[in-house]
Amino acid sequence: MTWRATLRDAASLALPFWRSPEKGKAWTLLLVVVGLNLALVAMAVLLSFWNREFFNALEARDAERFTALLFTWAETDSGTMPGFAWIAALYILVAVYALYLRQALQIRWRRWLTEGMLDQWLAERAHYRLSLDAGEADNPDQRVSEDAKLFVDMTLTLGLGLMRSVVTLLSFLFVLWSLSDSVTILGVTIPGYLVWVAILYAGLGTWLAHLIGRPLARLNFRQQRVEADFRYALVRFRDGSEGIALHRGETAERTGLMGRFAAVMANWWDLMVATKRLTFFTTGYTQVAIVFPFVVAAPAFFAGRIPLGGLTQTASAFGEVQGALSWIVDNYAALTEWRATVTRLSGFRRALDAARAHAGEGVKAAATPGDTLRLDAVSIALPDGRTLLQADHAEIGPGERVLVTGPSGSGKSTLFRAIAGIWPFGSGRVEVPEGARAMFLPQRPYLPLGTLRRAVCYPSAPDSLDESDLREAMELAGLAHLLPRLDEEDAWGARLSGGEQQRLALARALLNRPDWLFLDEATASLDPAMERRLYELLLKRLPGLTLVSIAHRPGVAEFHTRRWEVRDGRLYAGVDSSTDSTAAP
Template identity: 60%
Template sequence: MRHTFAAFRDAWSLSRPFWSGEHRWAARGLLTVVVVLNLALVAMNVLLTYWQRGFYNALETKDWNSFISLLVLGGPTEDFGFIPGFCLVAAIYILVAVYALYLKQALQIRWRRALTESFTRRWLDHRAYYRLAVQDRATDNPDQRIADDARLFVDSTLTLGLGLMRAVVTLLSFIFVLWSLSGEMTLFGVSIPGYLVWVALAYSALGTWLTHLIGRKLITLNFVQERVEADFRYALVRVRDNVEGIALHRGEAEEKDALEGRFGAVIGNWWGIMRATKQLTFFTAGFSQVATIFPFLVVAPNYFAGRIPLGGLIQTSSAFGSVQEAMSWLVNNYEQVAAWRATVQRLTGFDAAVAAAEAHAADGPAVQVEPREDLAASGLTVTLPDARPLLEDVSLSVAPGEAVLVTGASGSGKSTLFRALAGIWPFGRGRIAVPAGRRVLFLPQRPYLPLGSLRRSLCYPSSEAAFDDGVVRAALADVGLGHLAPRLDQVESWDRVLSGGEQQRLAFARALLQRPDLLFLDEATASLDPVAEETLYRLLRERLPGSAIISIAHRPAVAAFHDRILRLQERQLVPA
């Protein structure tokens, strides 16, 4: 019971922003209409039990006129007064059912949009995505949680919620019908009024308890299945995105073994789900089959004793079945509930991880924007996520137009220093003062090329419309990529189309367009030959004379394009 309450609490914490947010009235109004339509379906089901009673009584008495009127427009009956005809009820039922589904789907897409946008915004804000990637290894596959789990949560919550509501309303509605039809039964000298109600409740309660006892392991198994499926899909994407590296290393066999291992986890857990589902299905299928005939077995003695006509038998068994089915809602939906709980757990875990990242957004070296000319760092200490120090009490100042080269052994912390100066490294302390109103651009060793056209990759992070076509083409020509100008608006996976050297040239063209005041280059020419490297550095110094440039590089020739050289050694930054 404690876990059930926790699941509902977590589900409400995920749902509350949508139902109390900016678009709450539209959402609540749409939900109200959907609820009313579903209640109308329940009401028509109650009405149909009385129709069945009149219809089967007409069959039993061979009353042709009542038979025809009850099929078409309806007519009076001995037990209920006027009953609408089946054709009329069916037409209204179909109309209500169609719009109940249509409007539920409209509510689903609104809710999914709000939930997805909220998760995406929070994941990207304050660079929570970055902190999760470098520190929180437990929050696996955020892409799947945003794309798939959010969709499943919305769909399952609405479907199960409306289904549970209909079951409760059906139960309350048909209990009164069944009570009025039951009469009394004497058992061991005790008169039991409405005995059919108590039999239905007892039967359903026993089935619900046994279903939970048998199927509860499915909750954990479904949670694990979501994770291993996502891990396998991510591994496939990694292979797709690194085809050249795998081919060059002849790594097909190792990749095949790794993929088979991840898929083996999928299969292994799926077998667990199959075994648990088999055990549950043995019970639920048997329960459902018995439920088909059980109402007739309970009501048959009154029918054969002549106390009720055929229509009464049909109505009573129908009402009994409706009460039993409503009470057995969990029995019939246990697998869906188990999957829903697993989805809630994954989304709640992701939500908690993002919230923790938001709470620690101010951790790490403090970046302050000040009215000054130079970039300055003081008392800068940078650590790894496990608190091991890479740099201790480092000070640095770079003036406008100055070029500084940072060198040091591999693994000494040069790239992490850049991340700290960029304000994205959350581990450490100290103070970094950035000139106000200055544009900053980082060119890593492997440039980021977003999805879309070549023009978008070139103009990133600005929009494609930020630069004139002639300026864009000139920047491509300046870095030696003029032959790509005719393909500027062609949409490709450019990170796979372009070689490593071409991608780095593209990044330099991006710098020429953006004209940053502070430009950081982290091995930004590592894939280029020395001649191309010198050409691009000379181009930067000529075209961006007022930009402060801070570089990480190992080739000695690069030093000629810098005013100072600093070496990172023994956790300190010293002149070389």
């Protein structure tokens, strides 16, 4: 990606914030921060003149003027000069609030950007499609958290730094020009030669910095990626700790983790070498810049054309001009990191746009009048395009209880995903009753972060459900021992056993009282007695419930009146659970 493309992507990421409803406060904060930074530049100019008077007082051995320039004020040829104590106090105050208000703007911008990214990630289940086919949007968690933070922070820091460098350049350019002698080269008189020397010095440094530091953009991008991969692997290890311990899989996990960390180390070494090369140059460039202004201004001093104070002011002005022109050299490493961050965020945004653009593809799930669920010419495909399952026609009426059977991996769970309207690959149409409340319970329930109460009530808000109903559902599901811990926060997905998690999900169904309930091996971790009890409980407590179950245990069949069988890539709809399956018409 070229720098022009990077700037275009950065603008498309940043500009919406400055046009959003937040723009009033955002622009106000930005203008105040810009004003404070301009004040810092103005004080730097003032200090250059104060510096001249201070060293002239030292050269003249004028103790009274020396003291006045330190603590009060002094009359000079340029007018009244405030003492250093006043300038320093004001400088500190302005610098502190410039940083404070910049951080206030930063957190507002980051909140807006994070909200927007989360909305786009969650809209039209784009997050689910990305989980199936991430493409260039790997590790979306890092992009929402770390990359968004870096983008806002570095954009403000670099942007304000660039603005300050431009203002510094314009301010000190006139000062340096007025202090510069003319020089005659090959018979041509060049006025303000110190200005031209500063421009040549900075231009050469910028060109060399770009040549030396060019690989850093690619290496920074890769470093962010491998770091995110390693962090994701550690999170997976933490979440699967129990299974790893049961399988005695620590050695295998260590091998996998160290393999990912090896990628971190390998790229880090490459990054170190590239950074070392750039640092050699930038450090040498900076060190030379300390004495270079004195070297180019020294002939005028030795010739007696400027006093000591004039020499120090000339060196200071030259240094400010050269430093402003060398902004790219000084920030080249940061610019490459910022570029990598922009690339990752823009790639994530493009992946989200593509995911939402494909939201209408695949099996169409539409709410229609009536009370029957219908599958018409449904063909369910895998992400690579291969057909997994076909269902020409099938129906489920209200209050029916249908058992779905078939070999593992035949597409039963994916069929449920298509009915739920989230599977993006395939074709055909699923009609679901309009206004019917459906709930899908997978074999491994999702338990959100937070309290146990929130996990039981999910997806409803805890305060929207009656306390007595909640406690009754917990007791009926055999979770009475957890009632004292309802308001306790814990990693419940790791704390509860598989059977407890499935009972909690069934308690969730009792609380939310759906019209349609789809159970995908949702009782597989329970013993047959508990499984029987909970099926009986669901049918008793939720009269009129339409129940569709995926299960392999023969005992589950008695709670269902019809059977669907998945066999040889097709769905066969049976008349009742005791008869043989016949092909769906």
